[in-house]
Amino acid sequence: MSDASIPGPAAPATGKKSSLLELDARTKRRNAAETRFKAYGIVAILIGLCFLVALLVAIVRNGAPAFTQTFVTLDIELEAEAIEAAEASVVKTSQYRDMIRAELMGRMAAEGIETDMDANTLGQILSSSEAGQMRDFVLENPDRIGETVTFNFLASSRVDGYSKGRVTRESLERDPNLSPAHLDLVDQLEEAGIIERTFNWSFVFGADASDSRPEQAGIGVAMIGSFFMMLVVLALALPIGVAASIYLEEFAPQNRFTDFIEVNISNLAAVPSIVFGILGLAVFIQLVGLPQSAPIVGGLTLTLMTLPTIVISTRASLKAVPPSIRAAALGVGASKMQSVFHHVLPLALPGILTGTIIGLAQALGETAPLLLIGMVGFIASNYPEGVASGFLDPNSAMPAQIYEWAKRADPAFYERAWGGIIILLLFLMTMNLIAILLRRRFERRW
Amino acid sequence: MSLLWIVSIVLALAVVGYFVGRQRALSTAGGDHRKLHSLPSYYGFNVALTGAVPALLLLVAWTLLQPLYVESRVAANIPAETIEAAGSQGLALTEVRRLANGLDLAVERGAMTAEEARSLSTDATDVREQLGEVGVALGSNVSSETLSLAQRYRSISAIGTTVMTVLVLGIALAGTAYAFMKTSPTFRARNTVERGVLMLLLGAACIAILTTLGIVLSLIFNTIEFLRLYPAAEFFFGTTWSPSFTGRGGGSELGILPLLWGTLYISIVALIVAVPIGLFAAIYLSEYASPTVRSIAKPLLEVLAGIPTIVYGLFALLTVGPLLVDVFGDGGLLGVGWMDGGTAVMTAGLVMGIMLIPFVSSLSDDIINSVPQSMRDGSLGLGATHSETVRQVILPAALPGIVGAILLAASRAIGETMIVVLGAGAAARLSLNPFDAMTTVTAKIVSQLTGDADFTSPEALVAFALGMTLFVFTLGLNVFALWIVRRYREQYE
Incomplete structure (x- = not known):
């Protein structure tokens, strides 16, 4: 390209101005238009990049808190009689709850934290999952009855939100679940080291518990659902x-x-x-009668959706293998089929793998078809038992789980949704990185 | 015997067949493979493929078709009063199927013996309660007709499965034996295997056709079903969308116009955002940017295309929506009070526009790059500035291609689901205010088909009619756009 923006030709000879070094008005205008035009381009790119940055900042800022969680650490003595009494009662968890609350009161008294709340009001600091957690532990470890065991109980989502700055005293004025007075106690408990915020592994590996306990929600089960779906996609689409x-x-x-x-x-x-979702619903669920919400249905639907992507990229990499390879193979007596399977395909393999990984990444992030085959609206609270159940039992998938959280209209769940997005994007980034590395490592220029 | 077992047995047979066939070929040639027509492994493959492929194909076809057959047999026997009680034949059949699956599950979990499940009767036991114990929830109490139909359903299925198992294994064995018998030094194993493999490749390529066929058929059948229940004129020209929530028909107004308007409005907003930014970015990147800038900026912009739409949806719902309310809402920065809630046409359109930027820019980039260099040189040589060249020579030359790219982007915008589900709101209305919440075809497909909708009611079936509309729209746009792009490419090739 030439330097078209250098000073234009001199004005017509009839004009008064005769210096070649001085620009006339028209040239100035044209040059200004040139600069403006170039600036538009730069601005457009900058706007695009700004959007990207805004998106990433929103994700990281809103999602990072999901990876830490507020816990209340209590040492509870598991008295044999109390546990027997609890197991004999009708609502078994309620007596465990009383034990925990009593311990919390006792611990606070020992630390010299004064309060005029009764044990039940005070107990709102804890998540309502605490009694179940303790009971599960007791049932799993009957030999430890009689000992003193240290429990890490989840704090309620509002206490958690307070320590992350999401919940303030003003926002709690009319909240039935927690009062500003609780927060004063929480501050003191934190100083005493009873309440602590630590990294939250159960968000990464845990299950989604209930739509009223955001503090307990995790994306682990949905991750397994996604994993089984990707297995189906890989096994069929490739x-x-x-x-x-x-x-x-x-x-x-x-x-x-x-x-x-x-x-x-x-x-x-x-x-x-979404049209593939309709297809999946009509064919795989209504016609064939496969179970709703099962990863195998999701996998089949996503397979059909990913197939064109894989075909297009595979054809491109087959096309990139030079005809001389085929000619050479045919020349030494290979059949057409042998030349393809023994020579062309291995040479095209890196390209095919790259395309497949990108197709898989696309399938991993896809949500709309999953909504139609029923992978939402249901709580993925159990890990699948074994491989067959992993394919056939109802499960969620990562993007569907994120959608589910986003629908629950609770800031604590929104935080989980953003956190889930961070995990999803990490997976996608890893896959794309592998694809790029594969391309760099094995790409051949003929 | 479960499917998994049948498949494993057939595959195991194929592996055995491979070695046996190979061995037989070698031994018939007296251990000298120069006397064989093909390499020994081809004889193995021949045995393996002849055994496994027809058997597996039969297995797939049978599994797909058996439920259809069983249901048609059972459906013919549903008494009229049961159909009336359930509402329609489809519903009655669903009940029967659910009960049959429940019985299967109960047997599998050991709550019932197979014999009990077969001889169960409503007089003796409360079937609903018994199945409730193993975790099968039935909607209503089980009538004796439904129960006997479910038992019939199970017995036909059981017979079908047994026949299938025998047939599939029989074909696998017969195929293996046949190919094994044919193995001899003069047998042209390679040619046979290659013909077979070619057929498999062709079959794989035909899956694309089957998928399209599946989409079209599932949309058409359900749309016809819907139009039988709901007048077509009211669907296509109705201006109110208010499905009743009871799900049993009646009182629903299902006019598509408000949805189409919402879809178009959001797409237009998205294109107003994406087209200028994408186009200018493409022009800058292909005409002005240095290679370094290009190699950094282009992949960064394309990151936007790799982000899943659920992320954009959440971004619209939780970041852009509240931000717009802060500016345009009541007591906002501008004090205009145009916006009531975070979900609006503007929110969804803006975010969708961001998503489409890389789509428009990379397509336009390709197209601008394919304008011949000679045209640029000619224009510059006549003394035009660079921007004049772009505006007066390159863009007019690239125009058809760019229009094609914009149409493709429009088709993406129309078919986009997650952003509008989360960002556009749920109320269907015909309004001109871009800060109102509106809804789209895709969002309504999702809301009509999720939850416990009954698939035979017009409220659920309308989703298929909406899907049909969407499919026809996007297909038309795509075909038209691809035609334009292709014609444009040919012009300069």
């Missing part, structure tokens, strides 16, 4: 996609039927993802 591409690129005759297949593939690539 072989089918590669086979289809090999046929279209290497064997297909030039005729109407081949054209028809190609038109179909390019159209499928642009069909909105």
Whole structure:
């Protein structure tokens, strides 16, 4: 490209001005237009990058708190009689709850923290999951009855929000679950080291508990659901996609039927993802009768959605293998099939893998089709038992779980949703990074 | 026997077949593989493929078709009063199927023996309670007709499964044996195997056709079903969208116009954001930027395209929405009070625009780059400035391609779901105010099909009609856009 922006030609000879070094008004205007135009471009790119930064900042700032959690540490003596009495009662957890609250009161008295609240009001500092947690421990470790055990109980979501700055005293004025007076106690408990905020592994690996206990919600089970779905996608989309591409690129005759297949593939690539959800619902659930919400249905639906992506990238990498390779293989007596499977395919493999990983990443982040096949509106609270149950039992998937949290209209769940997004994006980033590295490492220029 | 077992047995048979076939080929040639027509491994593959492929194909086809057959057999036997009680034949069938699955589950979990499940009767036991214990929730009490139908359903399914198992394993064995018998030094194993593999490749390529067919058929059948229950004219020209929540029909107004308007309005806002930014970014990157800037800015912009839409949805709901309310809402910065809530056309449109920026920019970038260099040189040589060249030569030349790119972006915007589900609101209305909450076709597909909708009511079936509309719209846009782009490319090739 030439330097078109250097001073323009001199004004017509009839003009008064005769110096070549001085710009006339028209040239100035044209040069200004040039600068403006260039500035528009820069501004456009900067706006785009600003959006990217704003998005990332919003994600990190809102999501990071989900990775820490406020815990109340209490040492509780597991008295045999008290536990027996608790197990004999009708509502078994309520007596455990009383034990915990009594211990909290006692501990506060020992630390010299004064309060005029009764044990039940005070207990609102704790999450309502505390009694179940203690009972589960007792049932799992009956041999430890009689000892004093240290428990880390979850604090209630509002106490947690207070320590993260989300909940303030003003916002609690009309809250039925916690009062500003609690927060004064929380401050004192924190000083005494009873309340602590630590890294929250159970958010990463835990299950979603209940739509009223955000402090207990974790994305682990949904992660497993996503994992099983990706297994299905990988097991089906990769072989089918590669086979289809090999046929279209290497064997297909030039005729109407081949054209028809190609038109179909390019159209499928642009069909909105929700339409694939409708397909999954109508075919896999209504027609075939596979169980709703099962990862296998999600996987099959996502397979159909990812297939065009994989076919397109595989064909590109098959096309990139030079014809001389095929000619050489045919020349030494290989059949057409042998030349493809022994020579072309291995050379195209890095490209195919890159395309597959990118396709998988796309499938991992896709939400809309999952909504239609029932992977939301239900609480993923159990880990699947074994492989078959992993494929067939109702589960959630990471993006569906995030959507579920976003719908629950509670700031504490919003925090979880942002946190879930961080985890999802970490997965996507890793996959894309692997794809880039693969391309760098194995890419060949012929 | 479960499917997994059948598949494993067939695959194991194939592996055994491979070694046996290979061995037989070698031994018939007296251990000298020069006397064989093909390499020994081809004889193995021939045996393995002949055994496994037809058997597995039959297995897949049978599993897909058996429920259809069983249901048609059972459906024909549902007495009229049961259909009336349930509301429709489909509903009655759903009940039967749920009960049958419940019985299966009860047997599997050991709450009942197979014999008990077969001879169960409503007089003797409370079936609902018994199934409730193993975690199968039934909607209403089980009538004796439903129970006997469910038992019939189970017995037909059981017979079907047994026949299938026998057939599949039989075909696998027969195929293996046949190929094994045919193995001899003169047998052209390679040609046979290659023909078979080619058929498999062709089959894989045909899955694309099957998918399209599946989409079209599932949309068409359910749409026809819907139009039988709901007048077409009111669906296409109705201006009110207010489905009743009872789910049993009646009182619903399902006019598509407010949804189409919401969809178009949001897409237009998105394009107003994305097209100028994307286009200028593309022009700058392809015409002005130095290679370093380009190699940094282009991938960074494309990161925006790799972010899942759920993230944009959350960003719209929790960040952009409240921000817009702070500016345009009651007591906001501008004090105009145009916006009541965070979810609005503007919120969704703006965020969707951000999502589309890389889409527009990378497509336009490709197109601008494919304008021949000679046209640039000619224009610059005549003394035009760079920007004049871009505006008066390159853009007019690239215009058809850019229009194609914008149409593709529009089709993406129309089909986008998560951003509008979270960011646009749920109220369907015909309004011109971009700060009102509106809803779109995709958002309503989601809301009509999630939850415990009954799939035979017009309220659920309307989702398929909406899906059909969406599919036709986006398909039309895509075909048109691709046609434009292709014609444009040919012009300069």
